[in-house]
Amino acid sequence: MSDLYLPLRSVHMTCAALSILAFVIRYIWMLRESTLLQQRAVKIVPHIVDTLLLLSAIGLVGIIGFGPNAAWLSAKIVGLIVYIVLGTLALKRGRTKGARAMFGLLAIIVFAFIASVARTHNPLGFFMHV
Ligand code: HEM
Numbered sequence: 751m752s753d754l755y756l757p758l759r760s761v762h763m764t765c766a767a768l769s770i771l772a773f774v775i776r777y778i779w780m781l782r783e784s785t786l787l788q789q790r791a792v793k794i795v796p797h798i799v800d801t802l803l804l805l806s807a808i809g810l811v812g813i814i815g816f817g818p819n820a821a822w823l824s825a826k827i828v829g830l831i832v833y834i835v836l837g838t839l840a841l842k843r844g845r846t847k848g849a850r851a852m853f854g855l856l857a858i859i860v861f862a863f864i865a866s867v868a869r870t871h872n873p874l875g876f877f878m879h880v
Pocket residue numbers: 759762763766804807808810811814823824826827830833861864865868869
């Protein structure tokens with residue numbers, strides 16, 4: 751295993767934590783209709799964090815190989831796409847505040863699902879107990 755693996759995994763996990771933190775903060779500002787949501791940094795920092803999250807993921811996959819881990823990695827990729835779409839609907843595109851609130855809750859649940867897939871290396875994540 752490459753010497754880079756553990757540091758890269760730490761970067762990846764830190765970015766994952768920062769990503770959901772940044773999302774929840776913006777979600778609360780959206781619910782409160784706060785103008786803080788329009789701050790310049792708010793439009794930039796989450797993209798940097800999410801880009802690092804993805805780059806570190808690509809680096810990790812480069813080290814462990816996609817083939818032997820295809821099932822749970824595919825679940826994470828699909829989960830990530832769903833998390834991004836739900837996040838955009840929650841913070842921007844949802845038509846009513848009620849719809850945005852619902853999309854935001856779903857985004858948080860999908861994020862937890864991705865983290866559970868990461869920990870268990872099982873594509874079902876926390877659904878494996880169902
Ligand atoms: C929102 C998106 C993501 C979150 C929340 C997330 C979360 C995590 C967490 C918490 C871990 C550490 C698991 C542990 O060792 O306990 C991890 C590891 C990892 N993630 Fe992600 N991840 C995300 C996206 C991705 C994507 C898109 C990929 C690649 C397809 C990926 C590939 C990996 C790999 C290869 C590991 C190392 C697994 C290990 O060493 O056991 N992650 N991820």
